[in-house]
Amino acid sequence: MSNFIPLINVRSVYNFQESLIKINDYISFAKNEGFKHLFYCENKTMYGVAEFFQKALKENIKPIIGLSIELNDKKIITLIPKNKAAYKYTCIISSNLNEDVKLNDEEIFDLLKKYVDNNSFLITNVDNKNEFFNNAEIINTNDKKIFFNPIRYISDDEQDLYKGLFALKNNLTSTEANKIYKINEAYPYADEISQIFPNSEEIGKYISDNVNLNIFEDNEKHMAKFIAPDNMPSFSYLKQKCLAGLQHYFKNVKHEPIKEEYIQRLNHELSIIEKTGFADYFLIVHDYVSFARRNDIIVGPGRGSAAGSLVSFLLRITTIDPIEYNLLFERFLNPERITMPDIDIDFQDNRRDEVIEYLFEKYGKYNVATIVTYQTIAFKSAFRDACRIYQIDMNLVNLITKSLTDDYLSFDEILKTQKLIKEYSEKAEFKNIFKLVEKLIGCPRQTGTHAAGIIISDTDLRNVLPIRQGLNGIYQTQFDMNYLEDIGLIKMDLLGLRNLTTLKEILDLVKKNHNEDFTLSKIDLNDAKTFKILREGNTTGIFQLESQGMTNLIIDMKVNNINDISAASSLYRPGPQEMIPDYINNKNNRRVSLIDKSLANILLPTYGVIVYQEQVMQILQLVGNFSLGKADIVRRAMGKKQIEYMMEVKDEFINNAMANNYSNEKAVAIWNWIEQFAKYGFNKSHAIAYSYIGYWLAWFKAHYPAEFYTALLNGVVGNPSKTSRYIKEVKQFGIEVIKPSVKPAISKKLEDTIKLNYTSSENRIYMPLTLIKGIGRDFIATLNKVYEEHSNLFDDLNNFFFYMKNKGLNESNYTLLAKAGSFDCFGYNKSTMVANKDFIFSAMMAFNENISLDKQTKIENLFEEELNEEVESSYEKEVFGFYISSNPLTKLKNENAFFKPNDIIKLVENMNDVNIIGQISGIRVIKDKNQKNMAFVTVFDDTESIDLTVFSSNFENLQYDLVTNKNYVLKIRTQKYKNKITGILESIVKPV
Template identity: 40%
Template sequence: FKDIPDALANTIAIAEKCNVEFEFNKARLPNFDAPEGFTQKDYLHRLCTKSLEKKYPQADAKIKERLLHELNVINRLGFTSYFLIVRDFIKFARENNIPVGPGRGSAAGSIVSYLLDITTIDPLKYGLLFERFLNPDRVSMPDIDIDFCYERRPEVIDYVVKKYGAENVAQIITFGTLQAKAAIRDVARALNMPYQEADRIAKLIPQEPDIDIEKALRLEPTLASMASADPKIKQLLDIAKVLEGLSRHVSVHAAGVVISSQPLIELIPLYKVPDGDIVTGYDMSSIDKVGLMKMDFLGLRTLTMISECEGIIKRTQGISVNIDEVATEDEATYSLLSEGDSAGVFQLESAGMRSLLKRLKPDKFEDLIAILALYRPGPLGSGMVDDFIRRKNREIAISYEHELLKPILAETYGIILYQEQAMQIASSLGGFTMTEADILRRAMGKKLPEMMNEQKEKFIKGALANNVKERKADKIFDLIQKFAGYGFNKSHSTAYAMISFRTAYLKAHYFQEFVTALLSSEMHNSDKLKDYLQYAQKKGITIL
């Protein structure tokens, strides 16, 4: 609009006349209509206690205390409606035979989530922590992400839209930003620079994560010398640096959905995408700031494949397999994985993962949980993986810095692998509450020296009260701090290890049906389809 300066001036005039005030730090959860005669609080309590009788028929005082603690925190923070809403649409999915994942993220650490069938992972059995999911001293919206069958995920979103009103529900916008190379090419086009020259300059930007033009000028001498020698190239890069990181285009978030207590148009800007759908004008982080409830409705093709496999087994063999009820103690499954035969197995089929499986030789479910936590750049680069394998295979002795660490670290052979273990150590040795232990976990992630010194002093003081010598307490805290950078969320690892186990179980016991379902689920991906076809033929399966 450089030829119409008045139009540009008017945008400023309009902006100056806008008078909008946003109310922050206020949750705008939609209201869940509890059955007649119940408040939301009473209804949530009733659902959980009834489920407790079924899932924990011999529930002791400790289990009941855990449930009451979680319910009190949820009610006090004002999230009762949130849990009832999530439970409601997951119940809809299950009643309509839409496959739902066993859990995702830290929500699997909540016994309330488990009792409401939001997750199907027993948090007590696997030592998962509620405070890793919801810390009562750090008020923030709960984050329950749910995996649904990829093909039927839209049905769940449609249900939510109908129940809470189209004006109150929307998917979330995402903004694609100008990265270094794109910024250079776009600015070059505006400056009428020949494409070949612009492309040559753009290709000098190193292929590194989080690279920007300023960093590229320091790393790439050719680029720096070109900018020094040619004023036009310097101008190009200077303008591109200003535009770098700005929004370039919009799209719809793959999973994010907002559910509001009132019409969204009264709370936030809305945006119409090219296909006509209305989405939020705010992205994920901004949605949080204005107190709106967002959830991730994720589509997972593996769930689609598992459901298809169950159907094929029923049609061809007349056997009804409910994979959700299969026990995780299965020798054939672990034998298959120990051989590295993990093609098509959720999260375990990469070449690096196959190598790790053959070395580690998992023989129980806890090993699968550990494998998903181990196979990440931090542990792989630190030597932790090799140490873990040697300890598991009894090549070196397992030792503990203090006897109180043994019940916490026994399942990982004396190694701190999970964030939850660091929290448990802080509680058991340092006398931290679990809420305080979660704050310690966050502090370690931020690596702020002043904050860490305060936490260390507090830990040592608590350890001394537990009859732990100061030198030993100091050493244990340093150990926690060292491994905290590599620690993984055990709740998420446990939930996803369950999907890994289930796909491996189907492969071990119903190989032909598994491969058939696998091929069907990857028809959209020609590269994967080709690999799986070759694998099937190698295993002696005839493809008609």
């Protein structure tokens, strides 16, 4: 194949579901064919341009990138920039094409006329348009006869697979797609093109010779500039702010003279920031964090290694004193391995958008952008799509994919590790399906938005990369985060953290209910009551400590300070978990064996166990005389197992250690020891900072449980399992839970009308009407409006139903409100209000709005029904999806204690012959590979739910005994599936 055939319009998988060509496959194909250059042009977007360019360069293939524009009449205009200036214009054109408002053909021509000049090739099969593009170097395909068809797959034998993709895109079956799709859009052979388009090679060489573009070359940093007061230089202003912060900290917080250690640390950090030119970065982060604090938006205490920076602390970017906790600046910004600083900030998640909006307004709409992500197709999704196209029974599909424990394995790994999937891949009727699946895996299906990343640029982003319209009017990059720094853009991470929102709700409730205005940073960190509830395992709702495994560790560790919480969260991870027994034993028995006594100051705080990356760095510094910068590089190498570098630096470490009065044997032993744990060490800066969030939540739980649980419940609306568990715990604190009522919950003040969220007052938690299934916000808004207009609405039944006539109260929502207890305020129980529905509605219909209320026929002499516990529970489950007053399953557990039932929430993996008592909420019967019936059964108790598998051998005997909405004692064995505890049903012990 010739190297100069210009196959311009190569579509890739980034034109979603319109191509099978992945960039890696395209580059590999070109490399195998010996291509020296390669074209790449998506339709209207440039999503894959950076990836293509970088990967082509790596293989010494000249990348020629461009932008194709398919018009409404299916004719195509393709733009190929010759140089960086033209590339910028190409980015602007693609950006404009990806606004919310789509351009028509004439508007596209005007756009091209404005931005295209003779620095670009414009290749087109559009007739008589030269007058629009008289500044461009035009290659008209009708005149030059070059190959211009879109290419959507590489080889002819992929046509059937592309038809499958075509079917998926257009919601067709494979049979329907075969009838419709007839075009061959494979990468054609050179001799075929040469016969039809004899001058293609000449044109291809001409284009290649005249393109001189490297989008990654000589890229200046496009960090936005911070404008300091009086145009003071950024670094001078940063230094001034830090010194002021240091003086304030010692005068108003520590109440002592400034320590020399802090001055030296500050000077050290500032010198590195000045040398690296990162002053603007710190000031910009400080600015938007200050905006959040000024506007009462909760900001996290710190995240990641930035908490190790004194500059960050003094600017109040973080609120953890790094010297107090022995945190290292070099773990954050290493002068011997200079990379961009990476300060991640957590904000309360319901107000994060306000901070982004502030940046948008301050720096300009074309200077601020979110970052695109690509949601790729994984095996299970690809398999289900392919099976739908080939019309395979979905029950069988569910059975096949049920065995899949990790959806993110490669296609080959899945076939090797998943026996059932492997079996079906070898069946004749599944051959085409698995071929299509292999092609679909890894293809982007649609765009998404990076959860945290924001770009802030000193120039119009369209001069640097193509952008697209994003959410809330804020633009989004077309390149993903992997290529942004290489073109000079700096990512800043602004994250939303639900736990901060919970803390803000608690603070507001405490202020409202107790008139106490707390500042998180002033909460006592040594509160005995807080650590008592943690040591007792009362960790529900506590950030990072809520799982059963973490709870057990907290109990065993006997936590009594922030450092203990930090160590627990750092150790409870794969790998370091093996060190937990040593840590607990050493801590509780106060017996610590050190590899060398010189390491005491570093290791005694963690009882002789290396828990943190910072400890590895400190040991390398102390024993091997490495700078902290070099120590961080060595630590990274140990973690990544960079053998060659480690062997080189090991000799240096041992020689330095021996010069430092360590024996050769001791130096080797210390090296081997830290090498063993370096890959497990956790970032202490992050662990300490996040431990504060957990501690604050625990403190409020200990001192203000009603407000704590109110905020917690607001965070789990729509999650019946967690709601039920939290309400059960609330009662253990002696807090009364008040069911939703049509009557304003707290007082008759106008601001206390019927709530949409949980609220609390006087050690009571009030549930909102929104929790009732079928009661909408519009009805609640009407209810509030009627109350505002008629303050006597809730004096008695007559008032209420008179005013609610023709106001949205109907027989359906009446029943829901009655069963929820929302009419209990009128002095009648649920059963009575349910039983008298017809009578009440008859009376409502008789109300005459032209007659005064005192002359209306009164609703009286209701037939009163007794309400028993069983009926009340059934009503609650029906309208809320969970129990409030009493959970019948709790009672069943007590009555059947002989069977030693386990709470579902406390189950862990690999438990055998375990009894649970629960109710079946769902049964799904499918066929297994032998076409026999098996089932998936969902069971819940008063703590949590669990999914159980009933294999065909067992289901045959149990199928008629398993009934939804019935309670059972079940014997199961547990396993972990996708990080969730599931089970296998072994037998029904007995129905209960």
